[in-house]
Amino acid sequence: MPESRSRKKATYTPPPQKAAAKPNPRWWVPVMLGLMLLGLAWIVVFYIGRSVSGSSLPIPLFDTWNLAVGAVLIIAGFAMTTRWR
Template sequence: MALSKKLAKKPASSASRRSGNPAKAAAERKRVEESRAAANRVSRVPRKVKATGSPRWYAPAMVTIMVIGLLWVVVTYLFKGEYPLPYFVEHHASDWLVNGNLYLGFVIMMLGFLGLLRWR
């Protein structure tokens, strides 16, 4: 019962009130339609959009770096680690750096891959 009294005493909003005057109702409808039209109005003047992505050369450069790394690894396997840099085989024949050319090839490929992760 208390809830129904609160609901009954609640004042009506201006949108839900109706005027008995048809001219006022028509003016109200026109005002609402004009405000909607103003909200939906779009400017047809073209504007230059600022480029937010990466430059056009970025993705091809990163793919090229990855291919260079792949070729580095292939050349290392074909020449048993002596090329492209013979330093590792000559100076580190007995330790883990004997595979330094492989490490460099994979690092070069990873740099290209990490660069592609930042491409937009």
């Protein structure tokens, strides 16, 4: 019976090393948390101001857009968490 040919395997070459990720600046985490807390406080002040005084605090001109401002601040904080190392 004929003998099958053996396969020649190439020598293992490891993948190239990736450069180490740079750490974030020192201000990153405080700004990230600050944005999330500021957005939360903005929405809380809006609801409390609306129920207590009947006005739309924190900025009366924005009316219900104050919710959008608070949500954008919170989303910006959460977006920063994706880049946190």
